[in-house]
Amino acid sequence: MIDKILVAADYQANKLVFDSAISLAKTTKADLMLLHVLGEDEPSFPIMLNYADHPVLSDYDYELYKKRYEDYRHRGLKFLQARAREARLAGVNTEFIQLTGNPGREICQLASNWSADLILVGSRGLKGLKEMFLGSVSNYVTHNAPCSVLIVRNDSDSVSYSLDSFDQEEAQKVPESQQHGLMS
Amino acid sequence: MFNKILVAIDYSAGRKQVFDQALSLAKADQGNLILLHVLSVEENNPAITPYLRQHKDHCIHVDSRIMRRANEVYDQEWSAWKQQGIKILRHFTEQAIAAGISTEFSQITGHPGSTICEFAHSCDANVIVIGRKGHSGLKEMFLGSVSNYVIHHAPCSILLVQTPVLKESTSPKSIDKQIYA
Numbered sequence: 098m099i100d101k102i103l104v105a106a107d108y109q110a111n112k113l114v115f116d117s118a119i120s121l122a123k124t125t126k127a128d129l130m131l132l133h134v135l136g137e138d139e140p141s142f143p144i145m146l147n148y149a150d151h152p153v154l155s156d157y158d159y160e161l162y163k164k165r166y167e168d169y170r171h172r173g174l175k176f177l178q179a180r181a182r183e184a185r186l187a188g189v190n191t192e193f194i195q196l197t198g199n200p201g202r203e204i205c206q207l208a209s210n211w212s213a214d215l216i217l218v219g220s221r222g223l224k225g226l227k228e229m230f231l232g233s234v235s236n237y238v239t240h241n242a243p244c245s246v247l248i249v250r251n252d253s254d255s256v257s258y259s260l261d262s263f264d265q266e267e268a269q270k271v272p273e274s275q276q277h278g279l280m281s
Numbered sequence: 282m283f284n285k286i287l288v289a290i291d292y293s294a295g296r297k298q299v300f301d302q303a304l305s306l307a308k309a310d311q312g313n314l315i316l317l318h319v320l321s322v323e324e325n326n327p328a329i330t331p332y333l334r335q336h337k338d339h340c341i342h343v344d345s346r347i348m349r350r351a352n353e354v355y356d357q358e359w360s361a362w363k364q365q366g367i368k369i370l371r372h373f374t375e376q377a378i379a380a381g382i383s384t385e386f387s388q389i390t391g392h393p394g395s396t397i398c399e400f401a402h403s404c405d406a407n408v409i410v411i412g413r414k415g416h417s418g419l420k421e422m423f424l425g426s427v428s429n430y431v432i433h434h435a436p437c438s439i440l441l442v443q444t445p446v447l448k449e450s451t452s453p454k455s456i457d458k459q460i461y462a
Contacts, residue, residue: 098302117282118308120309121306123309125305215283239428239441240429242443245302246413246443247438247441249438250435
């Protein structure tokens with residue numbers, strides 16, 4: 098019945114999202130698709146520094162921004178690769194994809210293009226005003242999805258892949274000198 | 282992971298699909314199912330007219346004998362309505378038990394959204410499975426979306442099942458057709 102599961106993954110996504118995706122895919126013998134949307138409202142999205150109006154400086158800023166962006170994209174890919182590897186180890190047929198744009202819209206579009214049967218999304222758990230202003234991806238998805246949606250809610254005690262911990266993990270692998278190179 | 286699965290069942294045509302997805306979720310995690318049907322006047326009940334939904338003491342301008350008779354009819358209709366729900370629940374429960382999943386069911390009277398959330402809270406459900414009819418825009422605003430209420434108030438994860446009625450254009454013509462069909 099469920100043949101294709103789309104997992105909307107972001108760094109904040111709870112480990113529970115992936116765990117339940119894998120166990121669901123295992124028992125239903127479904128294919129997994131991991132999707133990460135590079136969106137401006139993700140906290141780690143690089144910000145263009147345009148306070149300086151000098152052409153030379155703004156050129157420099159742009160270069161810096163581009164570098165940061167590449168870095169950010171690369172980290173996203175690494176993250177997806179790691180999760181996909183986990184899923185493949187569990188014997189699940191897994192693909193991943195990285196898209197740019199509005200997360201909610203991209204998720205729904207991919208779901209209908211790929212003809213997914215189920216979308217798994219995490220919930221940021223924003224309520225009230227915060228939800229109104231920041232926009233709830235899961236809310237958009239539930240109202241516009243072409244298929245069933247499983248919203249996995251964060252429990253406070255469960256482990257999540259926060260960006261910081263992922264950064265630290267990565268930082269340990271990257272030599273010091275290279276790290277400084279990226280920063281400057 | 283999802284050990285306790287609360288399934289919100291109603292009389293709509295999509296209930297089978299909701300149940301099927303809940304069942305496959307339960308099989309995935311060896312969870313147990315709790316089937317819940319919320320009895321409410323909001324659910325489309327052709328037998329109960331709005332007039333008779335009023336509290337029994339409200340209609341003083343009608344002959345008391347007529348009123349008593351009306352209330353008797355109302356009670357009969359209501360219990361038949363209730364029985365029908367229980368029959369559905371029992372049918373699904375048997376099906377789930379046959380599939381080797383421990384299942385219980387209950388029927389509660391109340392406002393659907395808040396009752397589902399409260400029940401989920403009180404029985405520590407890990408996930409709520411609920412159908413979604415795919416009303417959007419104005420129609421959602423007026424008809425009130427139970428699933429939307431549950432999404433925003435539930436204490437746990439939610440599996441929204443897209444039930445067949447999906448293709449719904451927002452042109453007023455098609456909405457009229459669906460309402461009066």
